[in-house]
Amino acid sequence: MENTATPLVRFERVGMRYGIGPEVLRDISFALPEGSFHFLTGSSGAGKSSLLRLLYLSARPSRGLITLFGRDLATARRQDLPMLRRRIGVVFQDYRLLDHLSARENVALPLRLTGGVEEEEIRRNVAELLDWVGLGDRKDARPPTLSGGEKQRVAIARAVIAGPRLLLADEPTGNLDEDMALKLMRLFAELNRHGTTVLVATHDRALIRRFDYPVLRLHDGALDGPFSAAEYGRAPSP
């Protein structure tokens, strides 16, 4: 599954701190080859969300080198970021849906922002995807009326609708029942088979064992791995 071409994501000795506080990420170095699938794990407060923030360009590192899609982010100008972000799909732990829009409109947002897609095609793709995640009868519901699991599925649909090159998911199955969690993981796997690079942050050891993908483990701001799922299963919890 992995290849040895230029990695899609590369971190070299990256450090990150908020303001003048201590470093929450220390000397992080790893690479995500294009078309790879990784789990990112670690206990609460280990720095998973901070690492994801660096990846979806919501924060800048305090030191080190990050390249994304072959581009050194230190040289990226503010006006370059939207084009980079459009190639990244993100499933946020807190969903980050727009409450005044329906599920259908939330999912359609990335396509509408990108432009160049016919409205009819947007409607069709959104409807198909919402049907697929089991929300065919909730298309016009607004997020405040959806359950946590339903919001999660809308967030996932929004993240994948535009066919991102990099998919980042922060605890994407945390609010889903086992069947739906497996179904969505299979969706991620399917996207991965079609070339999308996937990084899933999760605490769920059963999920990691079930899907045999390499694991990156964060502990106290430092990164270990990648481990195979079997190695990770044998490793003691930090």
Place this chain on the structure above:
Amino acid sequence: MTRGNNNPNRAPLALGRDRATALLPVIMAIMSFLAVLAAGGFFAILTMTEGWSSTLTGKATVEIPYQEGMDMDRASAEVLKVLLDTPGIVTALPVGEDEIRTILSPWIGDLAQDELPLPRLIDFTIAEGQVDLAALEARLRESNAAIRITGAQAALQSLEDLARLTRTIAALAALSLIGIAALTALFATRALLAGHRRTIEILHLIGATDRYIAAAFQNVFFTRALAGALPGAALGAIILWLTAYFFERMDAALLPAPWPGFAGWLAVALMPALIALITSLTARFAVLAALRRDEE
């Protein structure tokens, strides 16, 4: 505003019904009303002063009051020379004694006129707007402090000075109101930005550009400012029209009616668009600046 979404309340940035912009149309209506009155007043005064200049002749008179022991002939000759040497004065002619007596006869009668000392009068005509009468009078008074210039042209100059001052004040008032409209937009934009910070952050993460966000603000401010400025300007135009109409019907012969003229009505007609444009551009640049600041 947003491709494929015609309902502004379902746009990704639902700014249309926000409390921060709810009063914007009302404020812009007031600004537009006052700005139209100021601009209309500016052009009305301009039209009026043009009317004075064209209707009143360019004649004035130098009066040399009689003074005991003064050589009146010599004084008259000196004034005449100064007048004829002044650029812009077309003719200068002393008024004859007989004519002066005729002018004075309604007040002093015929009997004692030979014994009364008479002033000397010198009529002169000037090319329109080319002579500073106040400066000319000051120059004539260097040799005789009692000399004064009288006549319609002299009075007109004072009125024109007053009109110029009033025009300046009206123009400043119109510009100030437009400036206040921009400041109002700036504060409303900041409030709106603060209220929609989370949505903007989400849109950014999905790939929205700063220009997309700014355009959403710009459109909302344009439509809401225009919605207020149009009725405000219309009301101002009605007030201007009624003022000129009733002034004209009063038959005040001295002053022409304060019609704003073509340029004035054009300014009134363009005022709502100008206010909406300035308001929306202020919002746009305020958003772009704020987003850049947030990044830093």
